[in-house]
Ligand SMILES: O=C(O)CCC(=O)C(=O)O
């Protein structure tokens with residue numbers, strides 16, 4: 189909750205995350221916090237790229253609310269910016285050979301007029317992007333020439349009044365235009381802050397967060413891009429050779445036919461893949477290559493054909509094989525992969541009622557009398573808050589900041605303790621709830637009110653009950669759910685108790701509206717469990733290797749400062765719905781090895797990663813303050829499975845890189861294979877239990893617990909290191925060392 193602060197809270201810097209430009213949405217927490225933002229983005233790695241020249245790192249954002257309508261093969265930044273040497277997609281260089289193109293002058297003529305038409309469309313753009321320039325390319329710089337044939341994406345838009353989706357329009361900002369929807373965006377609104385206008389001009393085919401679809405959602409696309417990039421290279425090589433016009437003409441027609449075929453395959457309705465703008469551009473480029481550029485082109489036509497055939501076959505439905513998978517990004521295709529909207533785009537249903545129970549006549553008249561007396565006597569402790577001038581006083585174990593007002597910790601006086609004991613009997617439960625704080629709110633008249641808000645401060649125990657005792661004038665409490673489809677109201681009478689929970693706060697807001705007819709005083713006593721420890725509250729959803737990690741103190745435990753709960757999730761597909769998670773601050777996901785184990789496996793990695801990603805998106809959507817930590821899969825004693833583990837872990841890194849509030853727990857310290865040191869131990873025979881391929885022994889569990897704890901307490905930089913450097917401790921590094929951990933130290 190925004191305006192809650194506990195004395196012991198330390199401000200922690202985000203580790204390894206780039207500075208986020210767009211604010212995450214704030215739910216209206218405590219009243220008077222006001223500040224809302226309805227722009228909500230996820231980071232996407234698609235494809236993260238670092239331009240060495242500019243020394244900037246760009247990320248593409250995916251707007252989480254906008255559902256992908258269809259799986260349009262996306263435009264990775266590797267294709268967007270020229271001279272990108274760090275592209276995650278490597279074209280198949282081995283098949284890149286020189287090609288023969290023959291040019292049909294009629295085609296050239298037709299396309300010349302098309303080009304002119306296009307040029308008028310794109311007028312106002314920098315001249316380097318003008319299609320008119322195409323007729324006189326600089327053959328010394330084929331790549332630039334190729335890049336100059338771009339769609340308007342990436343061009344800095346200057347002319348007309350531009351309104352960014354953020355709603356603002358100004359002349360000072362730098363704008364970028366989406367190649368697909370032609371919408372102008374502030375560079376800052378799409379996380380391109382820091383890029384100069386020159387740099388933005390180089391972003392070809394840039395698609396905005398609304399249009400862009402992550403290749404992880406469309407695994408076919410990765411191949412497409414790699415192959416197209418390869419064609420691009422081949423085309424550039426064409427420019428370096430010379431040939432007679434007649435040959436050029438013939439070859440161009442052939443190439444056109446091939447590309448047309450490719451288009452047909454790409455737009456195959458069954459594939460549900462639209463023709464990508466890249467391909468469209470490729471076709472245009474093929475058609476408008478100027479005559480002068482093509483000479484001496486009598487070699488390697490076969491190679492371009494082969495290339496196109498490869499491209500075609502990568503686009504038709506692949507069997508379970510993975511012939512075209514590039515080492516870093518493509519996962520085996522899956523016949524079950526849903527080509528539909530993910531569940532996270534659906535509205536969250538309201539999973540609970542706003543309160544659990546309402547009970548009258550709980551407080552005796554005698555106790556009420558003593559409580560009123562206490563309120564009168566401790567008047568000095570009350571502080572006015574909010575517009576409605578209600579006044580609050582606080583008792584509790586820890587300091588507590590509420591609606592901008594700080595309250596010092598103070599032990600509950602006896603009369604409040606007595607009240608607490610009474611109200612605790614209202615709910616039957618095996619273990620009585622822990623309620624260590626009481627906020628007393630005084631409404632002197634019907635004018636005093638409290639606007640809609642949630643009791644969702646991060647210092648409140650995620651499992652806490654919230655007991656509200658009323659004395660004095662009856663006042664209504666109103667409730668509204670998140671999509672405002674449900675409104676409820678309850679009259680809180682003198683000496684009654686309302687029992688709610690911290691859980692319900694994420695789905696309902698509540699208020700005490702003004703009441704013109706009421707002139708009497710009402711006092712409420714709200715009991716909750718509050719402690720700064722809950723700033724680290726953690727839920728672990730994990731397989732059997734996380735079963736022995738416990739909360740609290742002791743070896744293999746997460747320590748006193750990490751309160752939480754562990755629930756068994758043996759498979760990725762068993763990950764629960766967001767509404768079952770609860771309002772924890774951290775969520776550790778340690779599951780997947782059973783899902784990828786081929787003995788059980790029915791799903792491909794791409795599908796499983798898709799499920800994992802969708803779940804994370806769903807979780808963050810329901811709990812915007814939640815930090816998710818995906819723990820990389822641990823090595824096993826089985827080599828072939830370890831290869832799958834390695835591949836899956838790359839997918840995990842991609843997800844973490846891409847999604848907001850999602851981090852990786854880097855388990856590379858375990859090496860590339862489960863060692864005897866960390867694996868299970870046969871106690872009777874005093875030797876490693878080699879028949880158990882997957883399970884950690886005592887030392888391994890302790891190590892895993894250290895990793896979990898470090899992540900939650902932000903003690904190391906594993907997230908950033910794993911992604912950005914192949915440094916000590918990254919699993920890639922460990923893999924390269926063949927699983928030997930010599931020199932490794934636990935952090
Ligand atoms: O006075 C009441 O009953 C409600 C108070 C409240 O909602 C709060 O303090 O958060």
Ligand SMILES: [Fe+2]
Nearest residue numbers: 641642643698
């Ligand atoms: Fe409240």
